[in-house]
Amino acid sequence: MATKVRYRRVLLKLSGEAIAGKSAQGIDYGVVGRIAADVAEVQRSGTEICLVVGGGNIVRGAEAAKVGMERASADYMGMLATVINALAIQNSLEAAGVATRVLSAIPMSSVCEPYIRRRALRHLEKQRVVIFAGGTGNPFFTTDSAAALRAAEMDCDALMKGTQVDGVYDSDPQTNPNAKRYASLSYMQVLSQDLRVMDASAVSLARENEIPIVVFSIDQKGAFSGVVSGRGTWTTITETE
Numbered sequence: 001m002a003t004k005v006r007y008r009r010v011l012l013k014l015s016g017e018a019i020a021g022k023s024a025q026g027i028d029y030g031v032v033g034r035i036a037a038d039v040a041e042v043q044r045s046g047t048e049i050c051l052v053v054g055g056g057n058i059v060r061g062a063e064a065a066k067v068g069m070e071r072a073s074a075d076y077m078g079m080l081a082t083v084i085n086a087l088a089i090q091n092s093l094e095a096a097g098v099a100t101r102v103l104s105a106i107p108m109s110s111v112c113e114p115y116i117r118r119r120a121l122r123h124l125e126k127q128r129v130v131i132f133a134g135g136t137g138n139p140f141f142t143t144d145s146a147a148a149l150r151a152a153e154m155d156c157d158a159l160m161k162g163t164q165v166d167g168v169y170d171s172d173p174q175t176n177p178n179a180k181r182y183a184s185l186s187y188m189q190v191l192s193q194d195l196r197v198m199d200a201s202a203v204s205l206a207r208e209n210e211i212p213i214v215v216f217s218i219d220q221k222g223a224f225s226g227v228v229s230g231r232g233t234w235t236t237i238t239e240t241e
Contacts, residue, residue: 007157007228009048009124012039013147013198014162016057016085018218025057027088035162036092038224039129043098047228048124050154051131052147053089055081061139075139079106082143086133087111099128105137105146117153124154144202152209159211160227161198162218167235168197184236197237206237213237 019035021028043049061078065071086102093100101123102112112133113119123130135146144161151159165173166181168190173179187207190197197203197215206213216227216234226232 006230007047009050009154009156010042010158010160010228011050011052011147011151011154011156012160012162012224013144014051014053014218015143016054016060016081018162018164019053019085019088020057027057027085029088029092032088032092033095034221035218035224036089036096036098038222039093040096040098041222041225042228043127043129045225045228048127049129050120050124050150050156051086051089051129052143052150053082053085053131053133054143055079055085057081058084072139075135075141076106079133079135079137082135083108083111083133086131090131093129099126100131101128102131102133105132105134120154130154142199142202144198145205148198148202148205148209148211151211152205156211158214159206160214160216160224162224163215164217164219166217166233168195168215168237170195181233182235184238186240187237190237197235203237207239210239 017024019027019032021031055078058081059077061075064074083104090100090102103115103120104112105115107114120130132150135143168182169179171179187203190203191200214234214236217223227234
């Protein structure tokens with residue numbers, strides 16, 4: 001008997017640090033391969049997958065701006081870093097036998113396809129994993145905002161954020177052993193308590209489009225497929241807790 005698919009289509013948001021492994025910089029290809037295998041398992045179960053990855057493992061625009069770089073230029077550097085990460089993930093996914101397309105908000109036709117909404121939807125309909133790179137294509141917007149925007153444009157059932165911890169806590173669980181994990185939160189609780197799950201514009205955009213945000217740990221093998229199938233630990237952010 002076939003397993004019932006809980007989500008028709010989801011967007012997975014990864015930070016650049018998530019694919020850097022323990023070093024927190026550069027690309028750990030073993031980690032990328034593990035995540036790709038997890039994504040492949042979910043895709044083969046029948047769920048359509050979009051993916052957005054940050055670039056903080058290579059360059060973070062906001063940090064470059066703090067040391068004197070002009071902010072727009074620093075953000076463009078960060079956007080280019082996301083393309084590098086997207087190509088690394090694409091390579092691992094295709095090695096796992098999953099057809100994948102990288103669409104960039106910044107046109108670079110010799111490297112990947114330009115982002116066109118209808119083209120992206122068509123790729124998803126053909127059972128391809130679609131990786132959105134280049135952020136929104138605009139400085140001053142984070143890849144969290146890009147993830148919420150693309151999730152809305154692609155009519156996703158959920159925005160899943162893979163992090164280093166298994167949900168949203170009231171304080172940093174890595175430094176506070178008594179930190180409390182929330183099973184569920186409302187968008188307004190996240191915003192009013194400044195929980196910093198994603199930036200405020202991303203949370204507001206998800207709220208406006210009624211897209212649940214699911215926060216879970218991507219660090220363990222099978223974590224993504226577990227959450228999609230209802231196993232494991234996570235925090236769900238919706239209109240009401």
